[in-house]
Amino acid sequence: MRPQLFLVITAIVCAIGKPLSKAATRNKLLLISFDGFRWDYDQDVDTPNLDQLAADGVKAKYITPPMLTMTSPSHFTTITGRWVEDHEVVHNLMFDQKTNLKVPHKETLKRSEWWDNGALPLWITAQNQGLKTASFFYPGGGANYSGQAVNRALLQELGHPDDNETEWRENIDKVMSWFSDEDFDLVTLYYGEPDNVGHAKGPDHPDRKEIIRQIDRTIGYLREAIDRHNLTDSLNVIISSDHGMTTVKKQPQVDEIILNKYLNLIKLASFEILDYGGFGILTPKPGKEQEVFDALSNVPNITVYKKNEIPESFHLAKSERLPPIVIIADLGFNLNSRFIVYVNKGDHGFYNTEMDMKTIFRAFGPSFKKNYLSEPFDSIHIYPLMCKLLQIEPAPHNGSLSMTEDMLLTLVTPSSSPDPTTTGGSQEARLSVALLLALLLSMFTVL
CATH class of the missing domain: 3.30.1360.180 (Gyrase A; domain 2)
Known part of the structure; x- marks a missing residue:
């Protein structure tokens, strides 16, 4: 064999076993929840930033939350991929039938005995596979699971206002620094609006429309912050909610x-x-x-x-x-x-088949298609999608990746496959090199 041919073949064979730097990169993930954001809240308000998201990413027609259509049960279904009967967070209130204990919603957020029932949330599953995670006010993030805590968890203080727009932006800045300066892989960020306005004023009140405008401005600020922190090519973002909202019929119109x-x-x-x-x-x-x-x-x-x-x-x-x-x-x-x-004047907790209980879903980032309109799906299917994006093996769950994988722009390394940073690159890369090797061999055989 000619020396030149031997050197070429040796180089190609070595290349087969080396990962491509692009394939070895694991993208980060930000999950944002706007509590009580009904699926159609952006249809009677001017929302240029949410509209742009639909053009630059993925929008689902609507999402169906689990029964129960309440904050804690629904959020925990999203973060575990389990039905309520499996994860057992069956109400916003922590309760005990035997003692008549009833713990208010925000007090339950630090009570591990309410959340830790055997269903592992995504934070813990990701951490067990070497990732770094954080929860910013997200329900369930402040609990321990079999003694294991989320790497970083912030809990909202009782009585803290949910609608401070300046603080909303500060929270985004903090989360972006976690990604860019501290190399977090997964962060969940929770906002308590538009739920509060929907309860207090009703979903048809002008104040609800104003809070949607505030959310839209916050989405615009988020995208600017992603650019400032040089995360545009490495951060996927999913924006979701837990339930919708409906007008409560009050006296004298109906009997209570x-x-x-x-x-x-x-x-x-x-x-x-x-x-x-x-x-x-x-x-x-x-x-x-x-x-x-x-x-x-x-x-x-x-x-x-x-x-x-x-x-x-x-x-x-x-x-x-x-x-x-x-x-x-x-x-x-x-x-x-x-x-x-x-x-x-507004509430939820009703049948999840009611359109007023449906919620939003938006997603954008390097892994998502652009201008893609998804058919409706159940929120339980968000969990396997997040595992796919993070390239981790899911914990047992009730969701299905088949419901969401069409919204992905490119093949993300399957969660069941080995990490490409340790196994020598993607299958496509190895196949391409093998074809090149065969071509070179055939050329030199002719010569």
Whole structure:
């Protein structure tokens, strides 16, 4: 063999075993949640930055949250890829039927015993595979999972305002520095709006439209910050929500639901959470389950379920935490137990099949197609997409990558494949080199 040919072949063979620097790069991921952002909130407001995102990335027509359409259950489904009956975060309130304990929503965010039920969230799964993760106010991020904490977790203080636009921008700057200066791989960022405005004023109020404009300006600021930190080519961003919002029908237009008119709660129930929008749970006293069920079946504008008879599509019946009786109000009707204490003008917690409960999905970055409109899908499928983007092996989950992979611009290394930084480059690169080698051999054979 000629010396020149030997050197060429040797170089090609060595190249086959070396990773290509581009293939070896793992992109970062930012997941942002705007609480209570209904799927159509940007359709009656001028939102130039969200519109530009649709042109520069991916937009889903809408997303269906899990039953229950509430903040903590829905967020934990997104970050674990598990149905509510599997991850067992079954309410915004932490509760104990035996002791009548009820812990307010923001207090639960640091109570690991409420979140740690065996379903591993993405932060922990990623950390166990060598990645660095952070949670900025995201529900579940402040808990420990089998003693393991998120690398960095910030919790919002009680009473802290959710709508400070200056602070929103400061939070983005902080997150960008985590990516660019501290090399975090995954950050989840939570904003409490437009949920608060939707509850207080209703989804049709002008103040809701103004908070959407503020969110749009924040998206514009986010994109500027990504450019400033030189993350445009390495950071994927997913923007999501947990549930929608609907107008609550108040007196004198309709009769309020007061459950105690139909059954004596003091006599028949040992535990209840009923004054909480459109979703209620109740534990009858021993031997009283059928009596409670029959009485509630006569209440207008609600549907009552025995837990073991809940439709399979709800993915709630297998829960060990849920009490025996589950009540779901018709869209726009709120539950009251003994008397009217309810003040919200907008709410959620209703059936996830209702369009008012649907949410948004936007995504952009180096891994996503541009100007791609996705068909609707369930939020549970976001989890395997995030694992694909991070190139990690998912924990057990109920989602399917087939629901989202068409929105990806290029092949991301599958989570089940070895890391390209340690295994010698992509399959496509090795195939190309092999073809080149065969061509060279054939040329020199002719010569």
